[in-house]
Amino acid sequence: MTVPIHLRHDETFVLNLGPQHPATHGVLRVKLTMDGEYIVKAEPVLGYIHRMHEKMAECGTFAQFMPNTARMDYLHALAFNHGWALVVEKAAGIEVPERAEYIRVITVELNRIASHLLWWAAFLLDLGGFTPLLYAFDDREKIIDLLERVTGSRLTYCYMRFGGVYNDIDEEFITGTRDFIKRLRGRMPRLYHDLVTHNIILIKRIKDIGIISAEQCRRYGATGPVARGSGINYDIRKNEPYSVYPEFDFDVPVFDEGDSMARYMVRMHEMEQSMRIIEQALDKLPDGPVMGKSPKVLKPEAGYYYSAVETARGSLGHRLVCDGGKNPYKLKLRSPTFSNLSLYGEVAEGMLLADALAFMGSLDLVIPEIDR
């Protein structure tokens, strides 16, 4: 709710929200100029977890950068793996076998569900509901176990390879995934929607709060659920298809309201769509190798390469410059959360502190990905 009040710019105080604050999920610092509980000005301050990942890419070989990608967006690490693999494959002209493409899609979508579940949990925690966190973690745990089985790690995956994936999936993973989808579909209406989505307190807290217009989204380059919650039908998986996404039948949920509730609903629907994609992929899963032919030492031709993937938070672009050597000459990432966060200052102005934090939660920020 936007409260029509006259903000006083002369009698304000500065409230440092973060870098260590329970609601900023990491080391984001927001310098808030406050008039009582109203925010006059909000300035996000970045850089507390900057690790120079892009520079690190230049210092190592192409393959050496793969583990780094998972350390940026640790919640949807496989999409970052995928993005890096895609751009290098594009540069070096490496073919990926059909089965590997399917496995990539299955694991990335599973990871997307895990990421949305964690967002949901953390968002409810921001709103003061602790119990949903543990319900969501219960479900997320199943995904993590499944992914651990094929990738070998639980959070920061290094699963994709140039030309395929590291490990084939087995029968147990397939039945486990099907069981998980059945389980989540069974729990979704009761635990997630009846208990939380339809809760009057939650609806009053997030409906009409933090309204982002489509124009603002375009101006700041916001993507992902933030843009789709503002009525922009843009999903890289549909608009600039990569991998084997064109072969699946899925919808892109779009809501026009632009408030926190719309972003909430987009993510809830996306989980369902991801489950649809996984089911189709498991049904169609072809046989064959999971690794294609790829040279021992990668030396892509000199030139500029760009590819984009859709992560749980929006579109992730890799711009890779090669000079013909075995290291990348330059890598620039276009990470989704950085653009999504840029909106924050403009939209949070005039909000109450509690609403501003609910709004921040609805943006689904992952700070290490902003700072890189």
Add this chain to the structure above:
Amino acid sequence: METSIWRALFYLVGIMAFAGLNAAYLGWCERKGAARIQRRIGPCEAGYAGLWQPLADGLKLLSKQLLVPQGVDGIIFRVAPVLAMIPAITSMVVIPFSDNIGARAMELSVLLLFALASIGMIAILLGGWASGNKYAIISAARSVSQNLAYEIPMLITVITVVMISGSMNLREIALDQQGGFWHWNIFRLENGHFLTMWISFIIFFICSVAETNRAPFDMAEAESELVAGFMTEYGSMGFGLFMMGEYLNIVVGACLTATLFLGGWDCPFGLTPGVWWFLIKIYILIFTFIWIRWTYPRTQIYRLLNLSWKILIPFSLVNLLITAALIKVF
């Protein structure tokens, strides 16, 4: 009532023991209850089912230094947690636990309880103010506006009970409801009071949740917004006293609800009234507090105030008028 020194001593020890036990073990109950709601186990290491956990926590808090940050008002900073605890214990003096257990059955005991409850709010205000922390000050300001807003409908609904019972003595009010649940104020079959009293009960219960700063109305210590609210700068036993004060306020709130609306120590079926019925009632109410806290997300401060000023106060006023009319008619 005879006033021997032994009686005074007995109640002093008894009330302190009851308060101490509740303050310690409601924390354990809350953790266990929350764990069950969240499909976890909860404390289980220290003793059977983690029963020594409150003792271990208490010892840990006692052994830590009470850190007074630089530049704060030291005296007020140290006094505030004590001030949060004392009124809650003092309130128990006037609570009638059963027909023959109750330290003091004074006239105006309802008024005394509300006066003491307001001191608890002052403790939060002082604690938040003395900390010199911006989050703590915001929390203190929220807490004051919240308590002001919710004491009004609470008092108005209490007036309906007082009008029906014709007394402000908690013991008299409880005695008035003896003889089965249809005599309790919440159901009250005679004189058409069943029309309004359940509304009074609901308003009173909502207000007591808000008064004790419990979720979904825990604006004062909204941990995701204000870190820990007025307790941000408190460690060791300063924090411990605030926590104990919070639990004791819940106990007092439950005792008050049970006495005013649920017949005090009366048995629902008219059998063996006694202190056990009173305890059963208050612990059911306390469990409801815990249940609500772990089910709902937190509301917003302006929604909270709107609920009070725009819904609860008008409703309780109308409720008061109808009750008065009913008393006049019958």
